[in-house]
Amino acid sequence: MRSLKQFVALLCLMLPFLASAQNEKIPLDSKIKTGQLPNGLKYYIIQNKKPENKIELRMVTNAGAILEDNDQLGLAHLMEHMNFNGLKHFPKNEVVHYLQSIGVDFGADLNAYTSFDETVYILPIPADDKKKIDQGFQVIADWAGGALLENEEIDKERGVVLEESRLGKGADDRMMKKWLPEYLNGSLYAKRLPIGDDELLKTFKYDVLKRFHNDWYRPNLQAVMVVGDIEPSEAERIIKEKFSGFKNPVGPRPRPEIIDVPARTSSKAMVLSDNEAPYTTVQIIGNSHRKSSATTTKEYVDDMKQNLFNSMIGDRLDELKNSSNPPFVFGFAGISGGWARGWESFQMFAIAGTDKIKDATTALVSEALKIKKFGFTQAELDRAKASVLASYEKSYNERDKTESRTRVDELVRHFLTNEPVPGIAWEYEIAKANLPKITLDEVNSLKSLVDIDQTYFALVTTKTADKLPSDADLKSYVDAALNSQVTAYEEKELPKTLLTKEPVAGKIVKEEKDSKIGTTTWTLSNGAKVTYKTTDFKNDEILFSAYRFGGSSIYSGADYQSADYSNNVVDEMGYGAFSNTDLQKFLKGKTVTVNTVVDLNSEMVQGRSTVKDFETAMQLLYLKSTAPRIDETAFQSFKNRQVQMIAQMKSDPQSFFADSLNNYMYHNNPRNKQIPDPADYEAINMNNAVNFYSQRFGSANGFNYFFVGSLPEAQFKAMIEKYIGGLGGNAVEAKYKDLGIEPISGENSFTFRVGTEPKAMVNEMKYSNAGYNSKDELLLNLLSEVINNRITDIIREKMSAIYGGGVGMRLQRFPKERFMMQSYLPCGPENAEKVKVAFWEIVNECKKPGNITAEELTKATETSFQKYKVGIKTNNYWLSILSKYQQYGLPTENIMNFEARVKAVTPGDLTATANKYLTGGNTLHAMMLPEQAK
Structure with missing residues (x-):
């Protein structure tokens, strides 16, 4: 047995090695093939066969709304739209039409988003055909630098983006525009909301958009991610072929890495109300501080400590909401990022009733003070550790069955923020080795980041009502709570087992x-x-x-x-x-x-x-x-x-x-x-x-x-x-009762005026009593796909009258057999009647013999095939389908012969289905319009 002196000497010898291990750089997962073209474009490739015959493609531009000039507000987002409206190899809307023809669903699969800091294009493609793969890569290459930006297409897309902007308008948006500059303390982020400025979107000159594209859509700010069922060498070959020809502009504008979020020098409170606010929120936010992604093992373990800290705060607030007189309905708190890349802060949030604003504010601050003063208990830490380790273990056990979508999203974050991607094997080993050694004192040391006792921004958003607190009242609530006495959290002993008595097994x-x-x-x-x-x-x-x-x-x-x-x-x-x-x-x-x-x-x-x-x-x-x-x-x-x-x-x-x-x-x-x-x-x-x-x-x-x-x-x-088998076996009633819940009959109209924003909703409904059969259910799904594709082409792209929307049709078996169709078409009130007319024209056209084309049917069937091929290799699909087939009494061979049943469908079958279900029956024309001017 070593003496204490020998042990100390051994420890001294080991310290440099321990420090070195902690300072080791986080490795890149060896499964990732990465590289950079001479023009600066980066690429990341992982071969992954879950799901089979599928590839997830991403094209990422490290540029978003934060880089807009004052005359470009909203054009980063509009530029994203334009990449679906005219590309070098896919003019007009051909990129959408082509991808639909190979089973890529617009909106559900094919998509993109623009944020403050980046623009990300999303494209999953089938990998069962070399031409489809080549064309998929061609699409993302055109997204990178092949936008045509034709004036006519720009003008059409203005209306679509304005409709998207309209969807976001309302109480939350009106109040946010007032509080966001205070929340971000004057940062540029508050002036660069990605949706932009409506008036500018209506009037900007074409060259202003083209200037944004020329400045920021350049290869040295871009990356391509490929994850799926493809050989990495082949993916790399195609990337080099498709992307090497792009060039950076001469004298490129510098892309700032960090946009400042100024420190708050004094505390402030703000109470905002709006008649249309759907709930009351209380927020208390500390100062923002810089936060970079972990690059060493030590930094990775530090992030684990912060995750433990946040988890325990969440558990505290969950417990509080379950008290006899809960101060809020839902609560959240933690040290986390927010609006600005590279910044984080201590944040507290709650949803409460209007009469609970003071209670919710006091409760949030008191919980923060408890943590600041007393920290957490060992039992809380042990539970949090167990939860975190279980999550790592689950991911590790699925390491060869992780879906490509999950893996590709990791690569996007790695490119944009340098989030580490060492692979789950490395992460699991680090977690197993380090989680048990994390001490309570180490985690409690993070309580210094709970800084609302220094400066804070307190915010309440609520419905307009009598006796709401003023800004000064809200500040007094926070200050009083900060000066109050709090007691330490008391741990309660839990039962040792779930069951007090073992069941008697059945047979x-x-x-x-x-x-x-x-x-x-x-x-x-x-x-x-x-x-x-x-x-x-x-x-x-x-x-x-x-x-x-x-x-x-x-x-x-x-x-x-x-x-x-x-x-x-x-x-x-x-x-x-x-x-x-x-x-x-x-x-x-x-x-x-x-x-x-x-x-x-x-x-x-x-x-x-x-x-x-x-x-x-x-x-x-x-x-x-x-x-x-x-x-x-x-x-x-x-x-x-x-x-x-x-x-x-x-x-x-x-x-x-x-x-x-x-x-x-x-x-x-x-x-x-x-x-x-x-x-x-x-x-x-x-x-x-x-x-x-x-x-x-x-x-x-x-x-x-x-x-x-x-x-x-x-x-x-x-x-x-x-x-x-050990549960009781008493006979119980296993049949539901008809409660007489019947829809209104005949043809009816319902117009409802509500809201102050110029927003409308067109809900057209058709329904009838109709016996359920699985063949018609299949046909209605395909018919819905055809109609929705036409809605996109006509009402969105040609009329520029909606951003999104569509129709759903289904056969209901329980509690009564019934057919139901309902549209969902949000638009401007000035276009509501036009949208309604266009919708019914689309529906009625589908009833005419020969009107549904073979090409339209192919788009619908390919989308169904792709969803089926992916779904049938998932547990969720099988759980759902087994339950449905038993409830509905359907032949189980239909599960396996789905593709054969779809291939047997003809355009004439869809026309007959449209005439069968969309003629006669009951019709309800429903429309939401804004309140009339007083």
Whole structure:
């Protein structure tokens, strides 16, 4: 055994090596092939076969709204739009049309975004054909430097961008423009919102946009990311071929790395109100400070400490919101980035009722003071460590099954902010080695970053009302709280196990196999059915669900709200020996989710876990099914928060319109509300809610359970028999009741005036009683795709009347078989009638023989194929489809022959479908318009 002297001497010898290890540079993942062309363009390539035959492409320009000149406000964003409206190899809208023809869905797959600091173009392409790959690379090359910027196309796109701008207008936007300069303390960021200035967008000269493109769309500010099913050498060859010819401008403008956010020298408070504010927020923000991405092992571990710190603050606020008289509905706090790249600050945020502004402000500040004065407890740190390590472990276990979209987004961040990408193997090893050694003192040392006791900006945004606090009042709330006495957080001992008593296992009494789709179905002795499918799509993912018909429709009491909200009430009160808060603490470090849900027509279970935590998931399922907990304090807290939350919902014009339209359409049926009333929560009887919940979940008889994923074969059967077979088996009603929720019949119009902004919404609806059949469901999906492509081409691109929108059509089987079509077309009030007319012209054209072309059908079918090919290799797809096919009684071979069924569809089939469902029936013309001028 070494003496103390020997130990000290050994430690002295090791210190330089320990310091060296900590200062080692974070490596780049060896799977990443990276390089730089002579013109400065960088590229990053990863071969990744999840999903198969798919490649995720990104073209990133390190330039956004922050680089605009004063005469270019909004043109960084407009430039992004122009890259879809005329490229060197794809004139006019041909890039969208071509990509649709190979199954790339505009908006859902094909997309882009412009922020303050960057512009990112997103393109997933199929990799099953060399021509498709070559053309995909050609698209991103044209995005980099092949924009045509034709005057006619610029003029058409002005209207589309103005419609996008219109979507963002309202109370939040009006108030933000007042508080953002204070929040950013005069930084340029406050003057460079990416959406820009409407008047400038209407009037700018063409050469002003071209100047932005020439200045900033240059290869030494750009990067290409390629992640997917392609050989890296081949991807590199194509990049060199497509991008090497681009040149930087002579005498390029310097791209500043950091835009300043000035320090605040004094504290300030601001209260802003607006009649249309949909909720009340309270924010308290400290000073911004510089934050760079980690480059060494030590800096990486420091970031882990900050993540632990933020996680524990979040847990504190979650616990506070569940108190008997919660000061807010939702709370967040932490040290994080915000509007400006390279800066972060300590921020606190809460949503509360208008009468809770002082309470919420005081609570936030008090929690910050507790942390500042006392720090966190060892138990809190242990839970946070367990949670962080579990996240690393899950990612590590899926290291060869990580989707390309996740990996490519990492590369985008690496190029833009130098976020490290060493690979999950390196990160997991660093986490395992360092997390256990992080001490409470080290994490608590970060409390110095909680700096609102020095200077702060306090902000309240709320609905206009009587007796709102003034700016001075809000500042006095913060200052008083900062000077108040606080006590240290007290840790409560948790139960050691989820279950106090082990279930008595049931038995499997019947087994059926479906060789067509590889599933097994067990019937258990208590009347439950379990269908499972083992997959290798993920290494460490188990998904499960369950349903049984019935739901709150079968509740016989007048206080139907007790049934409608039964699962919410129970979840807030907790289960067994656990309060809601204690259960969340107990589950820290376990990758487990189990939710029980009661809707109008059924009761359901939804859950997921890792392989290691599967038994915990089953225990949690059993606990939530059998042991709802009575807690009057938690019940009152739930009601209090819900009333706070809904108090202002009708202030938002669009929410008010949707609620009013729903009430009109369904004859004000109280069982079909979109926005509940405070009286609905007051009508809940706690005991009745718990009794109904227990009745519906306490027995598994008639429940259909589904499990998909990396199931633990050795233990799976025993766990199912124990935790599902061990549930009660009493016969319960497994049929929902018809509550008479019927839509208005005939042809009707509903015009609703609300809101002060010039915004309109065109909702055209058609519906009829129609028997469900899976063939027509398939045809309606394809027809919807055709109509939506026409909406994009005609109403968006030709008319410039909308930014986004479309139509959905579906066949509903439950609670009644019914066809439903509804459009969603937000636009300007001056265009509302034109949009409505254009929509019906599109619909009626699709009813004419020969009007739907083979090319249109190809676009629709290719999109369906691509979604199917990706989906069928995921656990989520199988969980959803197994449940649906059992509920609907559909032949399971249809799952596997989807492509054959789609290929059999002709344009004539879609025309016949349009005539079958879009002729006759009931029609509701609904329109939201702004309030009339007074």
